[in-house]
Amino acid sequence: MNIIKGKIVPGLGVGGKIIQDYLAIFKNELKMDIFPGTLNLQLEQDFEIKWQGYVEPFTKPDGTNRGGVWFLKAKIKNFPVFIIRPELTRHPKNVIEIISPINIRKQYGLKDGDFLEVSIL
Secondary structure (H helix, E strand, C coil): CEEEEEEEECCCCCHHHHHHHHHHHHHHHHCCCCCCCCEEEECCCCCCCCCCEEECCEECCCCCEECCEEEEEEEECCEEEEEEEECCCCCCCCEEEEECCCCHHHHHCCCCCCEEEEEEC
């Protein structure tokens, strides 16, 4: 099990909106309901890893294209989460996005600038 450490940073303000389009797909692929938002963690170096899975790109009924999403299982404080990397992200490679069934910030009282450890499974 690898452990990565990073600093919580603000998002770009679009992840919570875009993730809404993926909720049903994530439930099917990841076998859990996902809170409609991401936690962004800035690492000291680029995050390069062999991903465990991939959600295929799709087109919404209104014609909007949504890119694929790479994912892998992880834990924060023994709670199951997923690290994701959307193909169409605007984040640099040293910023990871984390999704889970709960609002991680609220659950653990986290704020921008706090440091957090994530265990990759």
